[in-house]
Amino acid sequence: MPEHSDLAPYLARLNRRSILTDDEQALILALPTRVQQVRPNEDFVRLGERVDHACFVVEGLVARFDQNVQGGRQITALHIPGDMPDLLSVVQPAATSALQALSTSTILKIPHSAIRELASAHPAIAEAFWRDCMVDAMILAQWIVNVGRRDALARLAHLLCEMACRYHILSNDDELTYEMPMTQVQLADVTGLTPVHVNRSLKKLAETGTSIRFGHVVIASWDALTKVGDFDRGYLQEDIDQSDRISICE
């Protein structure tokens, strides 16, 4: 399946936090890929499966699922276009969580062998991959705080704040808007709540001017939402100052 590299968005993501030479950037863009379409509610990486490629999200919305034995499902990460949901598989090929598309999605499969080759030959690239994984890890830590120490309303508000930042839709306009194709059941799986309670909490959240209906998020007041959601975007590590970035190979 031929494919002129569509990895440009991933390179953009790396460049936001790491420093790569032109050569290194070209090598990343030249990574071999295989397109795959995935339908919603279908695990395209199964629990315990041993994978030999990493996935890049071109289009859609992908969730990482963990489950407790009783069958209770919990989403431990959300991944939007530009993300590599399982870059960690390069270094840990036995999947400890399942990957599933929440909406019809397009992903690119990149062979571990090619990624390893690059990382091995170019320390700066290895560092960028490592750092990229750590950004996801910091989000994981914040999610622990979210489900551990915030009530239902704040959990939802915090999630909507985080995704707004990750979608880069913040502006000075009064009203913010973005598309996140999630059902209330899926929101429940993210927040550790019940679908019923998500429904009620969303109604209460709507009173503050923020709503999500059929995947369409509307935020009337960013300030109000961040206050309800107890949100501080620091952990997302966006907008790192050029001078603040570090490179393994100085």
Place this chain on the structure above:
Amino acid sequence: MPEHSDLAPYLARLNRRSILTDDEQALILALPTRVQQVRPNEDFVRLGERVDHACFVVEGLVARFDQNVQGGRQITALHIPGDMPDLLSVVQPAATSALQALSTSTILKIPHSAIRELASAHPAIAEAFWRDCMVDAMILAQWIVNVGRRDALARLAHLLCEMACRYHILSNDDELTYEMPMTQVQLADVTGLTPVHVNRSLKKLAETGTSIRFGHVVIASWDALTKVGDFDRGYLQEDIDQSDRISICE
């Protein structure tokens, strides 16, 4: 402050999951370190601080703290002797969480510069560091499941199971025992519960034969505890088969 390397336990941790040559192992042991004693309830890495060294736990118990704005504290990670709580700082020097000792602890500070030099010159070492960080990340994901989808009793049981595995005290004996110097307040900060409720839940847990008093954990029946805690150790990625390990430089 002179210090003949005490990094042997860290090397052992790396060797459990990664493959390193004798040379590479020697280089890790030769990393420069500075000893530091830290008292309980004292942040030795503060939120937002910019660090230039990573920490290795020699003795004691270290917690990573995140907080919501209202001051509610949540522990997002526990680190025992042999762990590097903030290896990620090598790649992300602005701390997004605080580090604090729960009991009097001894740590070694290792300059980022030395670690970077090693990782840059030796891809296999960079890979081992990267993988080490990902093990911690998988624990983070499990903790999300823990606070999101398990009730108080199961949360505590799951935590005690996890720490038992990480302390490597499992055997075929009927009764398992280990020291984990945590107060009930700290257990509450880990599990997203109230100290009062931790107390009550521990009493109920004691009925199943597991107790923790003053940092002393006693497990009468491992099978019973794993059942209560809905525990499956797979995510800890221990005991990786030698033949299953992967190296960047094949």
Place this chain on the structure above:
DNA sequence: CGGGCCGTTGACACAAATCAATGTCCGTGG
């Protein structure tokens, strides 16, 4: 037309939080 999936709503049950008080151990200072 019928059957899912999704969202919505109400009545009720229950787990956990909150508020408040008491007990114990331990180190410190008078």
Place this chain on the structure above:
DNA sequence: CCACGGACATTGATTTGTGTCAACGGCCCG
């Protein structure tokens, strides 16, 4: 040596946030 305060554990009474159960409505699609 004893009084005191602080950290920690414990317990009871009460409130509240969230889960559970159950039913209904809209919508899309076959």
